[in-house]
Amino acid sequence: xxxxxxxxxxxxxxxxxxxxxxxxxxxxxxxxxxxxxxxxxxxxxxxxxxxxxxxxxxxxxxxxxxxxxxxxxxxxxxxxxxxxxxxxxxxxxxxxxxxxxxxxxxxxxxxxxxxxxxxxxxxxxxxxxxxxxxxxxxxxxxxxxxxxxxxxxxxxxxxxxxxxxxxxxxxxxxxxxxxxxxxxxxxxxxxxxxxxxxxxxxxxxxxxxxxxxxxxxxxxxxxxxxxxxxxxxxxxxxxxxxxxxxxxxxxxxxxxxxxxxxxxxxxxxxxxxxxxxxxxxxxxxxxxxxxxxxxxxxxxxxxxxxxxxxxxxxxxxxxxxxxxxxxxxxxxxxxxxxxxxxxxxxxxxxxxxxxxxxxxxxxxx
Numbered sequence: 001x002x003x004x005x006x007x008x009x010x011x012x013x014x015x016x017x018x019x020x021x022x023x024x025x026x027x028x029x030x031x032x033x034x035x036x037x038x039x040x041x042x043x044x045x046x047x048x049x050x051x052x053x054x055x056x057x058x059x060x061x062x063x064x065x066x067x068x069x070x071x072x073x074x075x076x077x078x079x080x081x082x083x084x085x086x087x088x089x090x091x092x093x094x095x096x097x098x099x100x101x102x103x104x105x106x107x108x109x110x111x112x113x114x115x116x117x118x119x120x121x122x123x124x125x126x127x128x129x130x131x132x133x134x135x136x137x138x139x140x141x142x143x144x145x146x147x148x149x150x151x152x153x154x155x156x157x158x159x160x161x162x163x164x165x166x167x168x169x170x171x172x173x174x175x176x177x178x179x180x181x182x183x184x185x186x187x188x189x190x191x192x193x194x195x196x197x198x199x200x201x202x203x204x205x206x207x208x209x210x211x212x213x214x215x216x217x218x219x220x221x222x223x224x225x226x227x228x229x230x231x232x233x234x235x236x237x238x239x240x241x242x243x244x245x246x247x248x249x250x251x252x253x254x255x256x257x258x259x260x261x262x263x264x265x266x267x268x269x270x271x272x273x274x275x276x277x278x279x280x281x282x283x284x285x286x287x288x289x290x291x292x293x294x295x296x297x298x299x300x301x302x303x304x305x306x307x308x309x310x311x312x313x314x315x316x317x318x319x320x321x322x323x324x325x326x327x328x329x330x331x332x333x334x335x336x337x338x339x340x341x342x343x344x345x346x347x348x349x350x351x352x353x354x355x356x357x358x359x360x361x362x363x364x365x
Contacts, residue, residue, distance in 0.1 A: 003030040016046060018309075047344065077230070078103070083120045162272045185274070188276050212329060220278070276340065297317070299318055319339050
């Protein structure tokens with residue numbers, strides 16, 4: 001019997017990218033693509049065209065869910081998917097009770113559900129591994145022998161999909177700027193704290209551990225331009241970060257230094273065409289890895305060992321993070337330059353480390 005798995009995860013962009021290997025595993029196990037419930041208006045946009053996702057519901061993070069537009073259709077879908085398994089990936093102390101209430105008000109049999117807290121963690125692990133391990137479990141209502149998991153060698157790294165019309169629009173845009181056919185080196189200076197309405201407060205209090213001073217970005221841009229002088233350097237960010245990106249571009253004063261502040265889907269298409277990316281630890285870095293872009297990621301308080309983006313064979317190098325450092329501004333320009341040369345040298349030599357050549361759960365360094 002083919003079943004439709006349901007996955008709850010109320011997280012940010014990077015986490016939802018890292019969920020995709022688990023979605024593929026569930027699709028393969030149960031025979032039907034997953035329905036995903038998340039937060040943020042971008043969630044449905046993110047999984048557009050994804051073969052492992054059939055339906056997406058997106059709720060506001062703080063609005064009572066019974067007042068939210070998707071609630072009635074989700075409740076109906078949960079009932080109609082019986083006896084399909086329900087995987088709750090969320091562990092946040094506020095969001096997990098919210099999901100439990102959703103399931104209770106939908107009249108869902110608790111035996112359909114699998115929760116991450118049902119089994120204790122034996123050791124810290126990368127988020128991709130934790131989510132895959134959760135997807136390997138079977139709810140009490142079903143027999144595990146009826147839904148055997150595939151070999152983990154068939155579950156590659158996170159994967160996102162770009163549609164044909166998005167590639168055409170991207171190429172037209174690149175041609176209009178005379179960038180088509182050139183190397184595109186993407187740089188992501190901002191994170192969720194630089195685009196929120198509280199960004200000025202983060203800056204005043206000096207509590208943004210992912211902020212790298214603009215003068216270091218300027219020095220890095222100068223080096224990258226010197227090494228790849230025919231490449232186009234693209235500063236990426238949200239529309240609210242454009243003033244910060246413009247300030248950085250003005251300070252760098254380099255030819256072929258552009259800005260990108262498009263939609264999420266346009267970012268996917270741009271990453272697919274990119275040469276490499278240098279980013280702080282944030283969602284677009286995970287997007288880049290899932291689309292095969294070699295990446296360097298600057299880490300603040302979070303350890304690279306557990307949050308370094310997984311890729312589909314391209315190189316990914318983390319710089320900083322505990323125990324080496326706890327803030328991005330403790331990372332020197334020389335360290336980032338060395339890491340970037342590592343990833344582009346691997347690209348040039350064709351050295352790729354694929355998930356099926358690793359013990360699953362180990363990131364290429």
